[in-house]
Amino acid sequence: MTTHRTTAFLLSGSLFLGLALTANALSGPKIPQARGEKCVEPVEMMRRNHMEFLKHKRDATMRWGIRTEKHSLVGCIECHAAKGEDGKYIPVNDPDQACRSCHDYTAVTMDCFSCHATVPKEGAAPAGSKGDS
Amino acid sequence: MSSKKIVFLTIEGKSLGFYFLLGVFALMVLAGLGASYYMEHHGHVVTGMNNQIVWGMPHVFAVFLIVAASGALNVASISSAFGKVAYKPLARLSALLAITLLVGGLVVLVLDLGRPDRLIVAMTRYNFKSIFAWNIYLYIGFIGVVAAYLWMMFEQRMNRFTSAVGTFAFVWRFILTTGTGSIFGFIVARQAYDAALLAPTFVIMSLSFGTAVFILMLHFIYSMTGRELGDLLVGRLRNLLSIFVAAVFYMTLIFHLTNLYGTQHHGVERFLLLEGGVFTQVFWIGQIGIGTLAPLALFWLPGINKSRGSILLGSLMVVIGGLSQIFVIIIGAQAYPLTLFPGKTVSSSFFDGAINTYSPSLPEWVLGISGFGIALLATLIAIRVLPFLPQRLADAQTES
Amino acid sequence: MSTTKRPDNRGRRRFLTAAGGVTAVATIAPGVRLIQRVLAKEDDQAVSSAVRWGMLINTNKCATGCNDCVTACNSEHGLRDTGRPDTDPQWIRKVKLVDDQTGKETSLPMMCQHCEKPPCADVCPTGASFRRTDGVVLVDKHICIGCRYCMMACPYKARSFVHETLTDQRPWSPRGKGTVEACTFCVHRVDRGQQPACVEACAGADHGALVFGNLNDPKSEISKRAKAVSSRQIRADLDLNTGVRYEGV
Numbered sequence: 122m123t124t125h126r127t128t129a130f131l132l133s134g135s136l137f138l139g140l141a142l143t144a145n146a147l148s149g150p151k152i153p154q155a156r157g158e159k160c161v162e163p164v165e166m167m168r169r170n171h172m173e174f175l176k177h178k179r180d181a182t183m184r185w186g187i188r189t190e191k192h193s194l195v196g197c198i199e200c201h202a203a204k205g206e207d208g209k210y211i212p213v214n215d216p217d218q219a220c221r222s223c224h225d226y227t228a229v230t231m232d233c234f235s236c237h238a239t240v241p242k243e244g245a246a247p248a249g250s251k252g253d254s
Numbered sequence: 255m256s257s258k259k260i261v262f263l264t265i266e267g268k269s270l271g272f273y274f275l276l277g278v279f280a281l282m283v284l285a286g287l288g289a290s291y292y293m294e295h296h297g298h299v300v301t302g303m304n305n306q307i308v309w310g311m312p313h314v315f316a317v318f319l320i321v322a323a324s325g326a327l328n329v330a331s332i333s334s335a336f337g338k339v340a341y342k343p344l345a346r347l348s349a350l351l352a353i354t355l356l357v358g359g360l361v362v363l364v365l366d367l368g369r370p371d372r373l374i375v376a377m378t379r380y381n382f383k384s385i386f387a388w389n390i391y392l393y394i395g396f397i398g399v400v401a402a403y404l405w406m407m408f409e410q411r412m413n414r415f416t417s418a419v420g421t422f423a424f425v426w427r428f429i430l431t432t433g434t435g436s437i438f439g440f441i442v443a444r445q446a447y448d449a450a451l452l453a454p455t456f457v458i459m460s461l462s463f464g465t466a467v468f469i470l471m472l473h474f475i476y477s478m479t480g481r482e483l484g485d486l487l488v489g490r491l492r493n494l495l496s497i498f499v500a501a502v503f504y505m506t507l508i509f510h511l512t513n514l515y516g517t518q519h520h521g522v523e524r525f526l527l528l529e530g531g532v533f534t535q536v537f538w539i540g541q542i543g544i545g546t547l548a549p550l551a552l553f554w555l556p557g558i559n560k561s562r563g564s565i566l567l568g569s570l571m572v573v574i575g576g577l578s579q580i581f582v583i584i585i586g587a588q589a590y591p592l593t594l595f596p597g598k599t600v601s602s603s604f605f606d607g608a609i610n611t612y613s614p615s616l617p618e619w620v621l622g623i624s625g626f627g628i629a630l631l632a633t634l635i636a637i638r639v640l641p642f643l644p645q646r647l648a649d650a651q652t653e654s
Numbered sequence: 655m656s657t658t659k660r661p662d663n664r665g666r667r668r669f670l671t672a673a674g675g676v677t678a679v680a681t682i683a684p685g686v687r688l689i690q691r692v693l694a695k696e697d698d699q700a701v702s703s704a705v706r707w708g709m710l711i712n713t714n715k716c717a718t719g720c721n722d723c724v725t726a727c728n729s730e731h732g733l734r735d736t737g738r739p740d741t742d743p744q745w746i747r748k749v750k751l752v753d754d755q756t757g758k759e760t761s762l763p764m765m766c767q768h769c770e771k772p773p774c775a776d777v778c779p780t781g782a783s784f785r786r787t788d789g790v791v792l793v794d795k796h797i798c799i800g801c802r803y804c805m806m807a808c809p810y811k812a813r814s815f816v817h818e819t820l821t822d823q824r825p826w827s828p829r830g831k832g833t834v835e836a837c838t839f840c841v842h843r844v845d846r847g848q849q850p851a852c853v854e855a856c857a858g859a860d861h862g863a864l865v866f867g868n869l870n871d872p873k874s875e876i877s878k879r880a881k882a883v884s885s886r887q888i889r890a891d892l893d894l895n896t897g898v899r900y901e902g903v
Contacts (some may be wrong), residue, residue: 184784441806
């Protein structure tokens with residue numbers, strides 16, 4: 122009887138430990154808090170469709186010179202890049218940052234940041250501004 | 255006439271030699287993949303290629319293999335499209351080499367891309383004004399057409415279509431090599447290109463290189479498997495090759511003579527033929543000496559032209575000469591600066607007006623040579639699995 | 655060829671044609687202000703073929719030894735000197751010419767000539783090299799496979815291949831390993847009514863050798879000047895109708 126109880130105890134104990142270890146993965150990616158009031162689209166829609174928005178916007182900008190901020194990658198990064206303790210921006214494709222944490226979790230490769238900037242440009246004119254003319 | 259019946263057999267593929275070759279070719283392929291990974295990981299900065307010489311050694315090997323591929327089909331074309339029965343026993347190997355050499359060349363070309371991971375983009379998005387885009391269709395289509403051609407030959411029920419499909423494949427390969435030559439011929443920007451002559455020159459180069467590779471492969475497969483290969487057949491192939499070598503020489507001659515007539519091209523001609531350093535040497539020693547005059551002597555001089563050794567050495571020299579020729583065409587042309595301001599001497603931090611130098615790095619050589627590895631490995635496996643080769647090719651079998 | 659659809663705002667937005675161009679006071683550099691005509695395009699407006707961007711380069715005003723346009727371009731687009739000149743990209747470069755007969759020296763900037771019929775776009779297998787409807791020739795780096803055929807085909811040696819991994823790119827100028835790049839006429843600035851970085855720098859150095867503007871607008875500074883003085887295209891024999899023209903050479 123005692124052996125059974127010990128076994129059960131040990132089993133449940135190891136099960137608990139196992140759960141605790143995998144909890145990090147099971148609870149989903151940790152995304153740093155973004156700046157700004159709210160996202161340009163509802164969260165659910167962004168989760169599902171952000172890549173389509175980005176792709177559509179990239180072609181509109183590149184081929185047709187449409188420079189609105191909504192759905193632009195620069196716009197995403199302006200809000201979603203977090204600042205480290207040293208006050209400097211952390212690249213959005215660093216581990217546990219906005220883009221990478223989720224993409225690691227879902228095991229989807231990103232092909233944006235071999236070319237695109239990963240932090241907002243300090244002091245740069247915000248996207249969508251008219252410059253100085 | 256039963257003794258003349260052709261029996262096709264797979265090679266046994268159990269000997270130590272077979273596995274040794276299999277291993278060597280597989281290692282060549284692996285080395286090529288490793289070289290490509292290294293180049294992609296670090297970027298092309300680890301190669302000798304730069305913003306002046308944008309296409310380098312991988313392209314020389316790739317273009318050679320692609321050109322030789324369409325030429326390797328020549329033997330099969332002579333039998334199917336032109337009805338020369340003597341070549342019929344060789345048609346299967348000829349078609350096989352056409353596919354394997356092409357695959358070898360294409361793999362090298364793809365592995366050298368700046369973004370080989372975007373191969374799917376190259377296969378799904380086309381700019382139909384680009385000769386490159388046409389070539390993607392021509393290459394893929396060629397593999398399909400030749401595969402169908404092989405099926406017609408292998409499957410007895412389909413034999414009656416062999417001639418029709420073979421003729422179609424012949425036309426296709428003609429267009430294909432025209433396309434390959436036009437990659438360079440259509441380039442208006444460069445002094446050494448922009449010539450319609452490049453397309454037919456490539457077609458004739460393909461006949462020469464392809465036949466040379468075919469002779470070498472045929473001999474070595476037969477000698478290694480202990481099968482009989484008659485001198486009559488090899489002699490016919492030698493005669494064919496010698497005509498092709500002479501024809502390539504003629505095309506080269508006309509190309510340079512035309513350029514030499516107009517003052518506009520004197521600069522680039524002086525560079526290639528006289529003052530181009532390594533390019534001049536490769537042209538005279540590699541292309542003309544080793545690739546043209548020596549093989550013609552070996553093939554034509556009575557006394558030595560009958561020996562198998564002469565024919566093999568001559569064929570090997572044609573291959574080396576072919577690589578030399580493509581080296582001069584691709585890299586020599588880039589080494590000579592673009593002429594933006596005729597009559598003026600130009601200089602800049604971006605090497606305007608300067609003769610560009612190129613020193614290929616090890617990974618480029620390895621990637622280029624691995625193209626041969628891919629072709630050889632695929633050929634070896636294919637002849638082990640399917641009956642591509644006649645059991646005997648003694649003279650009695652091949653008399654027509 | 656391309657799956658890109660023209661954004662459907664053509665009906666709603668009235669494109670500002672030549673008549674709608676506005677005269678604006680632009681701050682070019684600290685202390686330098688000049689009056690110029692710009693086409694004010696709204697951010698949500700698509701570019702249109704009513705505009706043909708071009709540049710007129712007065713080589714007589716282009717100072718030998720001055721490299722300001724190059725420096726400005728490098729800093730605008732984040733082009734860095736790695737000490738490997740063979741592989742470092744250059745979008746604009748100063749070329750020195752010496753006439754073989756007369757010995758006359760000329761200095762001029764050379765870059766993408768933004769051809770109306772660009773050979774790079776002709777040969778590009780995927781359509782990554784393309785000409786925007788307002789005449790700017792660009793590379794769509796999302797579909798560039800890095801084959802470098804465009805570099806073989808460009809008569810001006812205007813293009814560079816990115817040979818190594820880049821970091822810390824400018825947000826407005828994405829650039830990356832394994833793709834080809836070239837002068838963009840600073841579309842990110844031009845789309846907002848600004849001048850390209852090189853033009854601004856040249857004016858800032860008080861040389862004013864570069865005039866940028868709309869070749870389709872007869873009232874623009876560039877059109878007026880191009881009509882008044884004799885200028886030429888480089889390799890005019892190729893009949894590419896370049897957007898960049900040179901005077902004094």
